[in-house]
Amino acid sequence: MLKKTLLMIILTASQAFAQTASDTANSANGDQRGSDKLDIKKLEQKYWAAKDDDFSVVQNRRYTKAERYYLNVSGGVPINDPFGTGTITSLQVGYFFNERVGVDVNYTKADMKNNDNTKQFIDENGVAPNYNFFDSSKTVSVTYVPLYAKMSLLDKHIIYFDMGISLGVGTTDYIIKKEEGDQSGSAFSYQIGINQQIFFSEHFAIRADFINKFTNEDRFKYSTIAPSRDLGAKVVNDTQLLLGLTYWH
Template identity: 60%
Template sequence: MFKKTLLIFFVMTAQAFAQTATTPAAKPTTTDSRGSDKLDIKKLENKYWAAKDEDFGVVQNRRYVKAERFYLTGKAGIPFNDAYSTGTIMGLDLGYFLNERWGFELSYDSADMKNNDAVDQFISTYGAIPDHNVIQSSYFVSAIWVPFYAKMSALDKAIIYFDMGVSVGLGNVNYKIAKQEGDESKSAFGYKLGIFQQIFFSEHFALRADLINTWSNQEQSKYYYNYGGNAITGRDLGSKMVNDTSLMIGITYWH
């Protein structure tokens, strides 16, 4: 309310000044000509309090731009929804942005996995290994959309520039089926949905964090082919849609 009152005050003052600033020698003007010089307060108010001006961008000045630039990201992370395995994941992303909103990316991840504590406890208690698959690697081609860009103050000492985006991709997931006679390597078509955020340190470097979900339809099999001296029949357990989720942290170089 104070802003609106102050605006009206300045407008009325300017209008009064304009009406009294004429010289004595000036020719009198008609009502119609003076009317053309008057400010339309209502129109100015409507524009000032408008919800959105189509010619105005929320963040007009981007210090670090992505448009028409390549980038390379080296990253590392962990899976955190695997019921049987634990370990680390290393990866590389190579991408290009067409503009500030849209880009595409090629990604490759390699996993180094081992039995987690739950599997070790199962083996210790029952003397048997549960049926399970182990992720090995994956590669995807993804489309990227970045709807959020912002500037943030850090302790009133510096401005941090960051954005947040979504990646949707198609690719391939390589895995192995744990088997008594030796693990069997397989691959399956996969889908990817990721959410990422990056914080820019300079024109060429940024810190990036990814939360990545992949889905693939993987074959399943019983671990044992011979248990207690008896051959096991019907080892094939069909196929199952498997979701793998990982958190990755990396450094991005922008060219």
């Protein structure tokens, strides 16, 4: 009887020891699995926290502008001249100090003629309106590029492009239209422009420019026999749309 009792005590103790060891192992494995889980609350706190200067994303650029010279040749049209139509050509040389800021010098030449409205006015009235034509300009500009992006074309090609804002000053030559012999004038001008550039290789890009140029021009009556031809000065806005090719050195 005593042996049977001792045997039962030993068997019970063995079972209790085995259960304790199993529980300890399961607890350890549970702690290990818990340490591998993502703490969602900490991630949310990081997302909504104030900006961390040590946490940023850098966008790699395939085609860079920093410390590079460029040459741009463009052609286009005036889009807001009420009296004339024609073509505009432009030559631009520039340099970018970094990816954001650059400078350039630009020469623009126009070939203007009377549009249909002006021709009709002259035919119906026998006289012409009092008007000037944009002739050419020389400008120095500073460009700031706040936007750079990539764009998918039909899920087959990646297009790299940026958009810049330019401010420039210079001189503008204009033509004062007269009944007999046109008159030339020149004045200080300033301009505001937006440009869009699409790169397709390290050295070449397509560039579009939308430019608003403002010039304080002298104005005279078209008729040369008018008692007083002087109409005073007026700020004239010439808006140009240009498209061209840029070579990056």
